[in-house]
Amino acid sequence: MSATLATSRRRTTPVPIGALAAVGVAFLAIPLVGLLLTTPWSRLPELLTSPVAAEALRLSLITSLSATALAVVIGVPLAWVLARAHLPGRTFIRALVTLPLVLPPVVGGVALLLAFGRRGLIGQYLYDWFGVQLPFSTAGVILAEAFVAMPFLVITVEGALRGADPRFEEAAATLGAKRWTILRRITLPLIGPALLAGTILAWARALGEFGATITFAGNLPGVTQTLPLAVYSALDTDREAAIALSLVLLAASLAVLLLLRDRYLRGGSS
Amino acid sequence: MTNWRAPSATALIVALVAGSAACSPASSSGTPSTTITVGAASSLTDVFATIGEEFMADNRDIAVTFSFAGSSAIAEQIRSGAPLDVFASAGASSMDPVAAEGLVTDVTTFATNTLMIATPRGNPAAITGLADLPRATVLVCQEQVPCGVATAALFQQNGLDISPVSFEPDVVSVLGKIEADEADAGIVYVTDVLSSGARVEGVAIPVADNVTTTYQAGVVRDSAHADAAALFVSYLTGQQAQAAFAAAGFAAAP
Amino acid sequence: MSLDAHVQLGRGDFSLDLSLDAADGNTIGLLGPNGSGKSTTLRCLAGLETPQAGRIDIAGVTVVDTDRGIDLPPEQRSVGFVFQDYLLFPHMTVLDNVAFGLRARGESRQAAERRAREWLDRLEIGDLASRKPGRLSGGQAQRVALARALVTDPDLLLLDEPLAALDAGTRASVRSLLRRHLADFRGAVVMVTHDPMDAMVLADRVVVLEDGRAVQTGTPGDVARRPATAYVAQLVGVNMLRGRAREGVVTLDDGGEIRIADRAINEAVIVALRPEAISVHLQHPEGSARNVWHSRVSGLEARGDLVRLEVEGPPALTAVITPAAVADLALHEGADIWLTAKATDLDVYPA
Numbered sequence: 051m052s053a054t055l056a057t058s059r060r061r062t063t064p065v066p067i068g069a070l071a072a073v074g075v076a077f078l079a080i081p082l083v084g085l086l087l088t089t090p091w092s093r094l095p096e097l098l099t100s101p102v103a104a105e106a107l108r109l110s111l112i113t114s115l116s117a118t119a120l121a122v123v124i125g126v127p128l129a130w131v132l133a134r135a136h137l138p139g140r141t142f143i144r145a146l147v148t149l150p151l152v153l154p155p156v157v158g159g160v161a162l163l164l165a166f167g168r169r170g171l172i173g174q175y176l177y178d179w180f181g182v183q184l185p186f187s188t189a190g191v192i193l194a195e196a197f198v199a200m201p202f203l204v205i206t207v208e209g210a211l212r213g214a215d216p217r218f219e220e221a222a223a224t225l226g227a228k229r230w231t232i233l234r235r236i237t238l239p240l241i242g243p244a245l246l247a248g249t250i251l252a253w254a255r256a257l258g259e260f261g262a263t264i265t266f267a268g269n270l271p272g273v274t275q276t277l278p279l280a281v282y283s284a285l286d287t288d289r290e291a292a293i294a295l296s297l298v299l300l301a302a303s304l305a306v307l308l309l310l311r312d313r314y315l316r317g318g319s320s
Numbered sequence: 321m322t323n324w325r326a327p328s329a330t331a332l333i334v335a336l337v338a339g340s341a342a343c344s345p346a347s348s349s350g351t352p353s354t355t356i357t358v359g360a361a362s363s364l365t366d367v368f369a370t371i372g373e374e375f376m377a378d379n380r381d382i383a384v385t386f387s388f389a390g391s392s393a394i395a396e397q398i399r400s401g402a403p404l405d406v407f408a409s410a411g412a413s414s415m416d417p418v419a420a421e422g423l424v425t426d427v428t429t430f431a432t433n434t435l436m437i438a439t440p441r442g443n444p445a446a447i448t449g450l451a452d453l454p455r456a457t458v459l460v461c462q463e464q465v466p467c468g469v470a471t472a473a474l475f476q477q478n479g480l481d482i483s484p485v486s487f488e489p490d491v492v493s494v495l496g497k498i499e500a501d502e503a504d505a506g507i508v509y510v511t512d513v514l515s516s517g518a519r520v521e522g523v524a525i526p527v528a529d530n531v532t533t534t535y536q537a538g539v540v541r542d543s544a545h546a547d548a549a550a551l552f553v554s555y556l557t558g559q560q561a562q563a564a565f566a567a568a569g570f571a572a573a574p
Numbered sequence: 575m576s577l578d579a580h581v582q583l584g585r586g587d588f589s590l591d592l593s594l595d596a597a598d599g600n601t602i603g604l605l606g607p608n609g610s611g612k613s614t615t616l617r618c619l620a621g622l623e624t625p626q627a628g629r630i631d632i633a634g635v636t637v638v639d640t641d642r643g644i645d646l647p648p649e650q651r652s653v654g655f656v657f658q659d660y661l662l663f664p665h666m667t668v669l670d671n672v673a674f675g676l677r678a679r680g681e682s683r684q685a686a687e688r689r690a691r692e693w694l695d696r697l698e699i700g701d702l703a704s705r706k707p708g709r710l711s712g713g714q715a716q717r718v719a720l721a722r723a724l725v726t727d728p729d730l731l732l733l734d735e736p737l738a739a740l741d742a743g744t745r746a747s748v749r750s751l752l753r754r755h756l757a758d759f760r761g762a763v764v765m766v767t768h769d770p771m772d773a774m775v776l777a778d779r780v781v782v783l784e785d786g787r788a789v790q791t792g793t794p795g796d797v798a799r800r801p802a803t804a805y806v807a808q809l810v811g812v813n814m815l816r817g818r819a820r821e822g823v824v825t826l827d828d829g830g831e832i833r834i835a836d837r838a839i840n841e842a843v844i845v846a847l848r849p850e851a852i853s854v855h856l857q858h859p860e861g862s863a864r865n866v867w868h869s870r871v872s873g874l875e876a877r878g879d880l881v882r883l884e885v886e887g888p889p890a891l892t893a894v895i896t897p898a899a900v901a902d903l904a905l906h907e908g909a910d911i912w913l914t915a916k917a918t919d920l921d922v923y924p925a
């Protein structure tokens with residue numbers, strides 16, 4: 051047989067759909083292209099190593115990684131409870147977890163202030179008894195970033211746990227494994243890719259967080275001025291610095307997209 | 321069955337949009353022939369609302385709309401060709417560059433403002449003056465906005481070594497956090513403390529120690545309504561406008 | 575008794591009420607249609623489900639006693655379970671899969687891996703140790719699942735449709751392998767299947783389940799010869815004859831001979847002959863059929879719009895003919911008839 055007997059009919063894209071899709075691509079691409087074109091490439095090294103930029107970079111890295119770690123430690127058990135436990139209020143808890151996703155970040159920041167500010171619901175006790183003030187501190191930044199980032203992790207992991215075949219856990223039980231062993235060696239490894247994807251998504255969100263951070267934690271270089279805040283501060287006065295810092299965030303986002311391959315996002319064991 | 325609902329809905333929306341565009345908020349005796357847009361510093365928000373109404377009452381064929389933002393942001397917008405007719409800036413630092421480039425003409429000083437210490441209700445940290453600031457948690461505007469420029473000058477002038485806990489993007493943010501008692505003190509304008517009413521308390525700064533911010537207005541060169549714009553700018557130095565400024569806590573132009 | 579179980583369970587419209595017992599070294603075949611409760615029974619034995627009433631003793635240990643509130647979870651029972659689709663852990667190698675049970679019970683990695691390798695070798699898949707389950711064929715996966723279940727030396731082995739996922743070719747060889755290892759296994763075995771061939775080859779006793787009740791128990795031969803219900807009869811409708819093959823002739827255990835197509839086979843076999851493939855004649859037939867039997871009708875039974883004809887042995891056979899043929903041939907009990915079957919219509923399996 052030298053040739054295929056038949057080829058399937060190739061469906062070409064209808065013109066209206068193709069045209070609208072092209073508009074969509076342009077809509078998304080043109081601002082990014084604009085950013086790349088206005089970047090002062092020759093001054094980039096000096097702009098990125100200036101004290102303000104270096105501080106912002108260092109702070110962003112520390113806070114986003116810490117926030118991600120916090121999101122994982124709290125989010126994975128939360129996802130497990132949502133996926134597996136037979137709680138009566140599950141729907142409500144799930145809605146609560148999804149809230150930061152739809153809440154405007156500034157509103158989130160205000161809410162955090164009302165809860166953890168110096169006169170906040172919990173914050174007042176932290177301040178009066180321990181002298182701890184979360185606003186204006188790096189810990190406050192981490193809290194704000196974790197608040198917006200955790201839903202990404204919880205939703206990804208919960209989806210994966212739901213899609214995972216619980217019969218593997220049954221098989222492990224018949225082999226003599228106790229619950230903790232099953233969790234450690236079967237459940238979590240099976241959703242490994244989804245867990246990784248959720249973590250990366252959460253990190254990306256934490257890195258880019260602006261509204262909640264500036265409203266709750268404030269804006270102080272070296273303490274609370276993360277990359278996005280530094281961009282905002284530099285915007286009107288030192289355009290080139292703002293663009294340079296924006297480029298860093300853009301590069302990080304691209305890295306995240308490349309790391310997260312489509313199949314990971316669909317969750318479950320691949 | 322084709323979807324006949326879609327075209328009629330679209331027609332309705334078009335009619336509504338056209339109708340609302342035709343209606344103008346200003347005069348009752350016919351529509352104004354000119355509309356000017358004033359880009360003004362945030363600290364002018366309340367007082368310009370009053371002055372704007374009074375101006376439109378006196379000039380029924382001109383409608384004024386305001387766009388409030390940080391002065392440096394407005395300057396950037398003008399550079400980028402935004403369709404503004406008037407620029408009202410807090411501080412010469414934002415006005416000078418665009419005026420030097422010829423983008424804004426007929427620059428006139430119309431008011432001044434000085435700084436004040438704002439504290440939460442009850443003044444929990446017992447701030448009585450600048451000398452108490454180093455031991456307190458202090459909020460200031462970031463140096464990229466006029467308020468921040470003035471604050472930096474204030475500290476330097478008085479030899480104060482203060483580490484603010486946050487550089488807020490604008491006065492509104494500073495006031496918001498002071499109101500919520502998140503910090504002991506914030507450096508804002510006198511006018512801001514006045515407009516906040518009972519929500520914050522003010523601690524005055526002696527005139528000798530204080531820094532003055534000069535408010536200037538000018539006509540944007542590329543304005544399509546230069547005459548109407550110039551009219552507004554000159555109105556600002558008129559008696560009625562100056563009374564409004566005084567009532568709001570501004571000091572007169574020097 | 576290695577296994578002594580009474581299980582009662584109800585779920586919606588379905589209810590299960592079953593008693594099972596098995597001695598060490600014995601294999602019980604649990605036969606039944608879908609929904610009869612076979613898998614539920616296995617899950618109760620394993621501890622994956624709890625009966626509403628009943629008691630289960632495994633090797634003298636009471637694992638379930640609803641009266642006294644005893645219900646040991648699966649990890650505390652000495653049970654090995656081979657699942658229908660094997661459920662090999664996809665993220666672990668074959669070796670890790672097999673060693674899992676031992677390591678879960680606290681054995682060191684080296685000791686567990688050593689024992690695992692022994693079992694892999696015993697099942698002739700030692701060279702697959704570092705492969706992942708996704709890269710195994712059906713027969714290989716089946717053996718890994720078996721090794722994984724047996725390595726922990728359980729008192730009870732449960733098999734859920736062990737050969738159902740295999741294609742016809744692999745099924746026969748795996749069936750033989752399974753028979754060998756089940757014979758070696760010292761505990762009791764409960765095997766669920768819907769294929770009577772599996773029961774014939776692997777089970778010492780068969781329990782037929784229908785709608786959650788046992789409708790017949792006995793040796794596979796008994797059940798096949800005297801089906802108690804329509805389902806069983808239909809299930810075992812195929813004539814299954816055990817014997818020893820040699821040069822194309824199978825000498826049947828119960829007497830008689832049958833000729834098969836493959837002359838190369840030289841071992842104990844089971845010959846499957848569908849009733850529909852048997853031709854009935856009043857006189858010695860001409861023709862190419864290799865198998866000709868002269869016998870007498872021992873029973874006639876209407877079955878739908880066909881008639882089942884029981885014929886005296888040896889070999890005792892069941893044929894199926896139309897009512898018209900019955901009339902034409904004037905068949906009746908005791909009638910003298912000739913039967914033929916072509917060697918090509920026979921299926922021969924290693925026993």
